[in-house]
Amino acid sequence: xxxxxxxxxxxxxxxxxxxxxxxxQHMGHRAMxxxxxxxxxxxxxxxxxxxxxxSINESVPSRFxxxxxxxxxxxxxxxxxxxxxxxxxxxxxxxxxxxxxRTNYGYTFGSGTRLTVV
Amino acid sequence: GQSLEQPSEVTxxxxxxxxxxxxxxxxxxxxxxxxxxxxxxxxxxxxxxxLDGLEETGRFSSFLSRxxxxxYLLLQELQMKDxxxxxxxxxxxxxxxxxxxxxxLQVIP
Numbered sequence: 760x761x762x763x764x765x766x767x768x769x770x771x772x773x774x775x776x777x778x779x780x781x782x783x784q785h786m787g788h789r790a791m792x793x794x795x796x797x798x799x800x801x802x803x804x805x806x807x808x809x810x811x812x813x814s815i816n817e818s819v820p821s822r823f824x825x826x827x828x829x830x831x832x833x834x835x836x837x838x839x840x841x842x843x844x845x846x847x848x849x850x851x852x853x854x855x856x857x858x859x860x861r862t863n864y865g866y867t868f869g870s871g872t873r874l875t876v877v
Numbered sequence: 878g879q880s881l882e883q884p885s886e887v888t889x890x891x892x893x894x895x896x897x898x899x900x901x902x903x904x905x906x907x908x909x910x911x912x913x914x915x916x917x918x919x920x921x922x923x924x925x926x927x928l929d930g931l932e933e934t935g936r937f938s939s940f941l942s943r944x945x946x947x948x949y950l951l952l953q954e955l956q957m958k959d960x961x962x963x964x965x966x967x968x969x970x971x972x973x974x975x976x977x978x979x980x981x982l983q984v985i986p
Contacts, residue, residue: 801964801976802920815973849919865910865922866974 765850765869773877774840780872782833782850791833792866793825794849802849808833809855840876847871879903881965881977888983889955897950897980899965907968909941909948912976915961923950925968952982960984 763784772778782791790809794802807815808827816825822844824836833850851866881901889895899909908927912920926932926941926948938951952959965977 799979801979804973804975807973851920865925866912866920867922868919870919 763850763852763867763869765848765872767872768870769873769875771875771877772837772840774842776840777836777838779837780835780848780850780874782835782869783831784852784867785831786852786867787830787854788852788867789830789855790853791827792851792853793833793835794851794868796847796849796871806835837874840874842876845875847873879967879975881967881975883963883965883977883980885978886981886983888985889952891955891957891984891986893955894951894953895955895982897952897963897965897982899948899950899977901946901948901965901967901977903946903967903975906943909939910966910968910974911937911939911950912964912966913961914964920964923963955984957984957986 766781770778792807793805795805796802804817805819806825811827811830822839826834849871850869853866881899883899887895887897908925910925911923913923914920923937924932924934924939926939929941929943931938931940936953941948948965950963960983963980963982966974968974
């Protein structure tokens with residue numbers, strides 16, 4: 760299995776709703792990521808998990824809450840979002856190597872959740 | 878911080894060769910990666926340069942010069958399906974990738 764699966768593919772939510780985005784991979788990757796991408800812009804890093812521990816939080820507002828229940832799953836809990844949070848949310852995974860010079864740094868991305876906040 | 882600059886758009890003819898440049902300013906640099914993203918799709922990893930020089934993967938090649946803080950992606954024998962956005966990205970600690978501004982490549986017949 761060489762895929763990262765994200766659900767749902769599309770989500771419309773109100774500003775008072777609580778919802779969760781889910782991401783799953785079975786490649787044995789020990790690093791998982793959440794990125795946010797606005798139209799015609801590059802993906803922007805939100806969170807990094809390595810060995811199921813949060814290692815990087817790019818100053819993301821607390822209305823976004825990540826969770827990594829195990830090495831295969833990554834969730835992003837959403838609460839009280841704003842319309843400007845509407846975007847494509849991408850999950851990715853990668854192996855973690857000991858030798859940074861030779862490690863293949865390729866991410867495998869999921870197809871994303873297109874979120875619209877109304 | 879990290880910043881990576883790319884040309885916003887490039888147009889090339891089917892069958893030709895095109896080069897997409899990336900200049901960067903970054904600390905904690907481990908290497909330069911390249912991703913392809915079709916409209917509405919997920920980014921797909923293309924290549925990674927940890928060391929200076931050229932890496933070749935089929936029709937795609939990628940180059941890195943650390944002394945010049947510069948890299949490029951070379952696409953040969955362009956096909957219509959190569960029309961997409963291309964992002965360079967730096968690899969940092971925990972494999973944190975910061976993406977460049979992106980280049981939209983249009984391949985025309």
